[in-house]
Amino acid sequence: MSNSGSTAPKPGAEAIPMLTEIVEVPAYSADNLPATLREIDWDEVASRVRRQVSDHLAERIGAVLNVELHKALQSALAPAVDTVSRTLHETLRQRMQAAIDEAVALEIARVRMKKPDARS
Numbered sequence: 001m002s003n004s005g006s007t008a009p010k011p012g013a014e015a016i017p018m019l020t021e022i023v024e025v026p027a028y029s030a031d032n033l034p035a036t037l038r039e040i041d042w043d044e045v046a047s048r049v050r051r052q053v054s055d056h057l058a059e060r061i062g063a064v065l066n067v068e069l070h071k072a073l074q075s076a077l078a079p080a081v082d083t084v085s086r087t088l089h090e091t092l093r094q095r096m097q098a099a100i101d102e103a104v105a106l107e108i109a110r111v112r113m114k115k116p117d118a119r120s
Contacts, residue, residue, distance in 0.1 A: 034040050
């Protein structure tokens with residue numbers, strides 16, 4: 001079997017960006033290039049690479065953390081929300097029943113007060 005020169009990425013490799021995908025390499029014209037490697041400020045290059053890699057990773061980690069935090073909170077809070085919902089529903093049902101009972105009792109009392117006396 002012949003290999004066409006391209007290899008399949010390892011599983012999960014698409015999740016790990018290449019350094020060249022993170023670091024912005026400025027385009028230099030021939031006039032801007034240092035004449036020798038000794039003229040390059042390697043500390044500046046290293047600092048820029050660290051900063052860009054750090055910024056990129058912070059964005060990716062933040063996105064992953066947001067998703068995981070959302071999942072964790074959802075699973076942790078779902079039972080509590082369900083309990084509060086059931087409690088509120090039951091409390092509302094009890095208060096409505098009490099209000100209805102009171103209204104019926106008041107109406108019965110009002111009707112009894114208006115009832116003509118049977119002796120007359």
